[in-house]
Amino acid sequence: MTIKRTDPATNADERSTLEGFLDYHRQTLELKCADLDDAQLRTASVPPSELSLMGLVRHMADVERNWFRRVLANEDAGPLHYSDEDPDGEFHLTDTDTWEDAYAAWQAEMAAARSNAARFALDDVSEGRSRLIEEPITLRWIYNHMIEEYARHNGHADLLRERLDGATGE
Template sequence: MRDAGPTPQTDAVTTRPEPPLTGGERETLRAFLDFHRSTLAMKCEGLSDDELRRRSMPPSTLTLLGLVRHMAEVERTWFRKVINGEDLPLVWSDDGDYQVAYDASGSSRAEAFEAWQAEVEHSRRIEREAESLDMTGYQPRWEAEVSLRLVLHHLCHEYARHNGHADFLREGIDGVTGA
């Protein structure tokens, strides 16, 4: 485990799991996904709500808090709606507009992180309870059945891409880089 250390704003410590070097497929995918989830949390540690809402560069509305909200929607969609077949709206949009989550101008750390962490816990439960990575669910946007394996890979990709954005956002706020 890698320890990011305490942060001045929250006194929280985000521990980032190191994926196994010789683990099985499911264990490795699970660990990489948790690694990426932890990375996003680390990028937000020690920042005020105002800093978390700081925009990257006009006209973009991209913020760290917006990324957290977006990833709550991503977790909810892929695990609960696609794999678990739950009929529920997005967290921030009853109309299914994923872009709404990016606008964190009226959001707080507490609100965004509570929603994101709740969705992560649902995702972990669904993955744990699935008999195998071959389990499928229907992805209506693709009009296709997709496996839990694909969902885990897709979420790793989604987090990795957005964690790159988070790197730049964090550096622009207070100069912190790395991890």
């Protein structure tokens, strides 16, 4: 699988810069998962951790869904992979969970995120609210938070990928 990763523009306006960095980090996670089989994508880092590349992708699908659908657009979009009973469910893979399903859900949530974000200016406040943050949240804050979230998890993905097959790099 060939993944095209685009460097963010170095001389763009603020919104294009934020969207460019977010897409760059989305593509980086996709790159870390490229050309691996199902068993590799489900391989946990080290006991007792259940962290895996497939789990990270499932987690990011839910993170995209939360911030861009529930918080930004106030959509009634429940979690995909976790529940009140299993708050880390995205990392608890079962035999029926597949990479195809995880990847498709992630792609769908990124598409919904882009569509919802297009309706807002950077300073517009969210129509919904976060369960963790009481005050209104701007799209600018959501973009910055998502960049941070992907950057942190891409560090995890770097280590997972290197452990699987020795591949390193950006």
